[in-house]
Amino acid sequence: MKKTLSLVLAAIMLLGCLSAVACSKATYEIAIVTDVGQLMDKGFNQGTYEGAKAYAEENKKTYKYYQPANGSNATDEDRIAAMRQAINNGAKVIVTPGFLQETAIKTVAKDNPEVKFIFIDGWDLGLDNVVGVSYKEQESGYLAGYAAVMEGYTKLGFTGGGGGSNPACNRFGFGFVQGAAAAAKEKSVELGIKFSFQNGASFSASDALQSQISGWYQNGTEVVFACGGSMFDSVKAAAATYENAKIIGVDVDQSYESDRVITSATKGLAASVKLMLAKFYDGKFEKGGVTLGAAEDATGLPTDTFSTLKTWTLAEYNALYAQIKNGTLVPDSETPTDCNSAAWLTDWLTKGGYTNVTLSFE
Amino acid sequence: MTFLIQQTFICTIPLLIVAMAGMFAERSGIINIALDGIMIFGSFGGALTVYAFIKSGLFTESPQLIYVIAMIVSAIAGALFSLLLSFSAIKLKADQTIAGTAVNMLAPALVLFVIKIFFMQDKLVMPTLPGGKTLNFAILNTELPEFLQAFFSRAYISTYIVLGLYIALSVFLYKTKTGLRLRACGEHPQAADSVGVSVSAMRYLGTTISGALGGLGGFIYITTSAGGTAAGSVAGMGFLAIAIMIFGNWKPVGIALGSFLFGLLRCIGSAYASIDINGDGVFLLQEIGLPMYFYNIIPYAAVLIVLMFTAGKSRAPKAEGIPYDKGMR
Numbered sequence: 048m049k050k051t052l053s054l055v056l057a058a059i060m061l062l063g064c065l066s067a068v069a070c071s072k073a074t075y076e077i078a079i080v081t082d083v084g085q086l087m088d089k090g091f092n093q094g095t096y097e098g099a100k101a102y103a104e105e106n107k108k109t110y111k112y113y114q115p116a117n118g119s120n121a122t123d124e125d126r127i128a129a130m131r132q133a134i135n136n137g138a139k140v141i142v143t144p145g146f147l148q149e150t151a152i153k154t155v156a157k158d159n160p161e162v163k164f165i166f167i168d169g170w171d172l173g174l175d176n177v178v179g180v181s182y183k184e185q186e187s188g189y190l191a192g193y194a195a196v197m198e199g200y201t202k203l204g205f206t207g208g209g210g211g212s213n214p215a216c217n218r219f220g221f222g223f224v225q226g227a228a229a230a231a232k233e234k235s236v237e238l239g240i241k242f243s244f245q246n247g248a249s250f251s252a253s254d255a256l257q258s259q260i261s262g263w264y265q266n267g268t269e270v271v272f273a274c275g276g277s278m279f280d281s282v283k284a285a286a287a288t289y290e291n292a293k294i295i296g297v298d299v300d301q302s303y304e305s306d307r308v309i310t311s312a313t314k315g316l317a318a319s320v321k322l323m324l325a326k327f328y329d330g331k332f333e334k335g336g337v338t339l340g341a342a343e344d345a346t347g348l349p350t351d352t353f354s355t356l357k358t359w360t361l362a363e364y365n366a367l368y369a370q371i372k373n374g375t376l377v378p379d380s381e382t383p384t385d386c387n388s389a390a391w392l393t394d395w396l397t398k399g400g401y402t403n404v405t406l407s408f409e
Numbered sequence: 410m411t412f413l414i415q416q417t418f419i420c421t422i423p424l425l426i427v428a429m430a431g432m433f434a435e436r437s438g439i440i441n442i443a444l445d446g447i448m449i450f451g452s453f454g455g456a457l458t459v460y461a462f463i464k465s466g467l468f469t470e471s472p473q474l475i476y477v478i479a480m481i482v483s484a485i486a487g488a489l490f491s492l493l494l495s496f497s498a499i500k501l502k503a504d505q506t507i508a509g510t511a512v513n514m515l516a517p518a519l520v521l522f523v524i525k526i527f528f529m530q531d532k533l534v535m536p537t538l539p540g541g542k543t544l545n546f547a548i549l550n551t552e553l554p555e556f557l558q559a560f561f562s563r564a565y566i567s568t569y570i571v572l573g574l575y576i577a578l579s580v581f582l583y584k585t586k587t588g589l590r591l592r593a594c595g596e597h598p599q600a601a602d603s604v605g606v607s608v609s610a611m612r613y614l615g616t617t618i619s620g621a622l623g624g625l626g627g628f629i630y631i632t633t634s635a636g637g638t639a640a641g642s643v644a645g646m647g648f649l650a651i652a653i654m655i656f657g658n659w660k661p662v663g664i665a666l667g668s669f670l671f672g673l674l675r676c677i678g679s680a681y682a683s684i685d686i687n688g689d690g691v692f693l694l695q696e697i698g699l700p701m702y703f704y705n706i707i708p709y710a711a712v713l714i715v716l717m718f719t720a721g722k723s724r725a726p727k728a729e730g731i732p733y734d735k736g737m738r
Contacts, residue, residue, distance in 0.1 A: 086529070252638065254419065255675065255705075258675075259683070277635070280532075280635040283635075284635055288549065289549075303537065304537070409695075
């Protein structure tokens with residue numbers, strides 16, 4: 048009898064402990080799962096985190112970030128583990144930046160249909176609880192190209208990452224040419240653009256890229272749009288040996304990295320994450336893919352450091368931006384899947400009547 | 410032409426100094442396959458020094474001084490890091506290729522770990538000075554006559570330091586007593602030992618010089634090619650340098666020829682569309698209209714062809730890679 052009683056008591060106590068733990072266990076509704084590398088990377092992870100944090104704090108939601116194990120060598124397994132941990136901690140919505148998340152999202156989203164996934168810089172994965180958010184990079188590129196020509200530069204360069212097969216880089220590059228061509232037509236100046244995907248296949252810095260870009264600066268190119276991660280570093284090294292060489296940055300405001308940066312073609316990660324979270328909490332979560340652009344303040348040039356542009360004013364920028372925003376000006380978003388040929392761009396320029404642009408493809 | 414010479418120097422100098430680094434280790438009898446890792450670690454040491462100077466505001470009006478100090482620190486960092494290899498290879502008599510591979514794997518991991526812990530970033534970027542200016546290590550002498558510009562404009566002070574080091578180290582290896590002993594330890598350590606030369610001391614010396622040069626080369630590489638950003642990678646330059654060293658037959662003259670040839674061709678390969686040899690405004694290589702891949706292949710193809718004809722005469726230091734064992738005669 049005593050034994051039974053003590054057993055029952057022990058069982059009750061055990062249950063009590065467990066339930067106490069369960070109750071006191073904090074839950075976090077919004078989870079941010081980074082892809083590779085550090086949270087505060089001044090790029091994708093940071094932008095996503097800041098957006099989610101801002102939304103959560105404004106709307107009194109709980110949030111937590113999860114960094115997959117193994118840092119920059121994180122594998123799909125690590126990302127899957129991080130997402131499962133987030134769901135165990137009560138996540139209702141998981142925000143994940145970067146194309147590397149595809150496999151992890153597919154795996155975890157199928158097992159957890161009640162949890163929603165926001166796939167930043169991603170695409171439609173064909174799952175009911177996943178939304179892929181992509182950007183109209185061509186708008187940022189357009190604005191950057193327009194700004195460069197309005198600033199008085201007539202010899203431009205574009206070096207892109209991904210070897211011509213990365214859709215985001217291609218859209219940035221083609222937008223850049225479109226914007227520059229439009230501004231040149233307006234000002235009726237002759238424009239020379241060098242365009243290359245040659246040394247950026249792995250998005251990394253190299254002496255080869257440095258040599259190529261030095262060659263451009265040597266032969267009169269005034270400003271180079273460095274479109275692809277660490278490629279910026281090599282363009283910066285090339286610019287260091289030419290007094291007046293200028294650079295256009297990408298993704299985030301890169302004027303903090305070099306005084307040669309005149310502007311950056313950015314993606315408003317924080318703004319778009321806030322927007323998507325608001326949609327989720329308003330019950331307007333829609334599966335599939337959304338493409339955000341100027342209309343959602345998700346593309347553009349950084350206005351905080353606009354003073355790096357000397358001639359073109361913020362007011363003029365705002366006027367142009369408003370045109371893109373309300374749809375009167377639509378930069379062409381179409382790009383071929385493989386951009387290692389100038390044919391498409393040349394055709395586009397001819398069709399648009401941009402006769403004062405000389406495009407040299409490398 | 411001027412441009413081509415300027416760029417060739419930028420492409421060649423890191424290869425030259427790192428191939429020399431490999432030579433010093435191997436001539437003393439230690440295979441230094443860890444050069445890539447040592448470069449990464451040295452580049453991080455240098456970048457960290459520059460970072461510290463900029464953040465503390467010291468000497469920021471004399472960038473060349475900062476650059477030289479950072480080069481010294483990167484050499485020290487490389488030398489210290491190479492002790493991992495020399496300790497395991499000399500004291501513990503470990504397999505040198507495996508020890509070197511371990512060092513290669515450790516370096517990027519360690520560097521990225523430190524950068525992430527202390528800087529919350531994926532790479533250590535050279536910060537801008539207060540007020541937004543960027544520290545510029547390049548020397549611009551654009552008012553010089555064209556001929557002199559090729560050698561003294563759009564250049565880095567590291568180029569001249571490396572050329573000086575190259576001469577000094579070649580003399581050291583071939584014209585001094587210590588140099589002779591070092592070479593003996595790579596050819597026949599038992600013979601060297603029998604006349605009272607400390608084989609382990611010589612091998613430590615060789616590997617440490619190798620580490621210092623490797624670290625220096627790594628920092629020069631990231632400064633001249635990546636704007637001083639340490640990202641836990643030197644794009645495989647360490648392995649390329651080992652290939653150049655073999656190409657150069659483990660001799661300074663051969664290494665110099667090899668690295669200049671390779672640097673020049675690599676430079677042509679990547680900047681072919683901007684090269685105007687005789688200054689008439691015609692970019693001949695682009696006019697030909699060959700696909701870019703052709704130019705990218707040239708340096709590697711050329712080295713292979715040269716190796717085909719010279720490989721027969723190639724001779725590695727006889728005792729390299731074999732841990733010294735007193736009992737074996």
